Amino acid sequence: MIAGERLSETGQWLESREGTRWWFDSGALCLDFAYTGLMTGTGGAQADGWERLLNAADLDDWLAERYTVTASGERDLKDAHTLREAIAHVAIAASVDKDPLRRDVDIINLYAATPDLPPRLDGGSRQAGRTSPRAAQALSTIARDAVTVFNGEDAGTIRTCDAADCDLIYLDISRAGTRRWCSMQRCGNRHKVRQHRARQRAKAAEKPSAAIAQTADQ
Numbered sequence: 001m002i003a004g005e006r007l008s009e010t011g012q013w014l015e016s017r018e019g020t021r022w023w024f025d026s027g028a029l030c031l032d033f034a035y036t037g038l039m040t041g042t043g044g045a046q047a048d049g050w051e052r053l054l055n056a057a058d059l060d061d062w063l064a065e066r067y068t069v070t071a072s073g074e075r076d077l078k079d080a081h082t083l084r085e086a087i088a089h090v091a092i093a094a095s096v097d098k099d100p101l102r103r104d105v106d107i108i109n110l111y112a113a114t115p116d117l118p119p120r121l122d123g124g125s126r127q128a129g130r131t132s133p134r135a136a137q138a139l140s141t142i143a144r145d146a147v148t149v150f151n152g153e154d155a156g157t158i159r160t161c162d163a164a165d166c167d168l169i170y171l172d173i174s175r176a177g178t179r180r181w182c183s184m185q186r187c188g189n190r191h192k193v194r195q196h197r198a199r200q201r202a203k204a205a206e207k208p209s210a211a212i213a214q215t216a217d218q
C-alpha cells in the first residue's frame with residue numbers, strides 16, 4: 001500500500017512503473033475501488049503490478065484509509081475481487097456508452113442488497129449497534145456507490161483520460177463537465193509540455209522560410 005496524506009475525499013496514491021507516486025482521483029469511491037486491481041482493458045504500461053489487494057491485510061489497509069471496520073477474512077477478499085471485477089466491467093462499458101452485461105449488474109446489486117455501513121455522527125460516547133462494522137458492510141457501501149454512480153444519480157459523466165496513451169476512467173464531477181485528464185499533474189502536464197514543444201517547433205520552422213522570403217525580395 002502506498003502511504004501518504006489523502007488529497008481529496010475520493011482518490012488514492014498510485015505508483016507508476018517508473019516508481020513515481022501520483023494521486024489519482026477517480027471521482028467516485030467505487031472507481032477508486034476498481035483501481036485497486038487492473039481494470040480489464042487497461043493495458044500497456046499500466047498492466048504490470050497493478051494488483052493492490054493481494055491478501056486480506058491489503059484489503060484492510062485500503063478500507064482503513066476510509067472506514068473503521070473489523071479485520072477482513074479470505075471470504076471478504078474473494079467478495080472484494082468479485083465486486084471489483086463487476087464494477088470495472090460496468091465502468092468500462094459506461095466509458096464508451098455501452099450497456100453493461102446483466103451478469104455484472106446482478107453482482108453489484110447483490111452486494112448492494114446486503115447491509116452497508118450505517119451513517120454515524122461524530123462526538124458520541126459509545127458505539128451504536130452490538131458489533132463493530134465489518135469489512136463486508138464496507139463492500140456493500142462500495143456497491144451502493146456503484147449503483148448511484150452508474151444510475152447517473154451522481155451528477156457526473158464517466159469518461160476516459162484524453163491522453164492517447166492513457167485509458168484511465170474517472171467520473172467527471174467538475175461543474176462545467178470539462179475534466180479531460182486522469183490527473184492534471186500527469187497527463188494534463190504532459191499534454192501542456194507537448195503543446196509547448198509543438199509551438200517551439202512551428203516557430204523554428206517559420207524562421208528559415210521568412211529568411212528565404214527576405215532573400216527573394218532583395
Ligand SMILES: [Zn+2]
Pocket residue numbers: 161162163166167168181182183186187
Ligand atoms: Zn491519463
